[in-house]
Amino acid sequence: MEKECGRLQRIAQELHREIAVILQSEIRDPRLNIMVTVSGVDVSRDLSHAKVFVTFLNEKEDVQIQMRLLVLSKVSGYIRTLLSKVMTLRVIPRLTFCHDNSLIEGERMSSLISSLVTLDTHRRALAEDKMEEGHLNS
Template sequence: MAREFHRTDRIADAMKRELAQLIQNEIRDPRVGMTNVNDVEVSRDLSHAKVYVTFVGEDDAKKIEDGVQVLNRAAGFLRSQLAGSIQMRAMPRLSFRYDETSVRGQQLSALIDKAVAADRKDLDEGEDGQQDDNQEKSQD
């Protein structure tokens, strides 16, 4: 059976696509830079929308915070532009938030890689010890 899509899901998807274009083409502030719109969550009553963004190549917390502030200040402008392209009775208020899932994913991936490397090192050391024991037994 096909999954039913709720109206909020369809609106969130349309807003995500439009916001990505609008931020890229209309926001000229250098603090925003290259911005990815990762997700949009629209409330059930369609009055609020949380927009989760990341900034390409930014690791500095201060620059990320500044970028989010710029987007939140431009939220009214972006909302009016969205209202022109998405036909709705009332456009949800926009609230921009930094999406930490990609950063957290990279950290977890690094931890996994470190653990795998440590296991390989331990396994290799164990095999070397067994080979030395086998060589000593064959010489006897």
């Protein structure tokens, strides 16, 4: 069982690497005129399916993201053909492309933390000013 998990991880890493290369060098669709980054690949236990997580550089509009995912799903057969030429698997998994929003979520969390730190600093400064006024009036 342990060996199987290691094998799945190695296959997922190899798929990750090869799909990234294919997307950068082989796919010439004008609708994908933006940098596509493969952030991860999850492979099913039987190697029949692979979920490919992608991000698009500076793309935040949901409509554009969905359109680009649709394009990727339409070229997934071609990507599988190219994968079969470079990988020595009996069956190349069917590819499902999903948007990885962890980068956007990370940016959102970072901005929330920054705004809370700024707010806390401002409140502390106001509290210190009030304490100084109280000592001066005494």
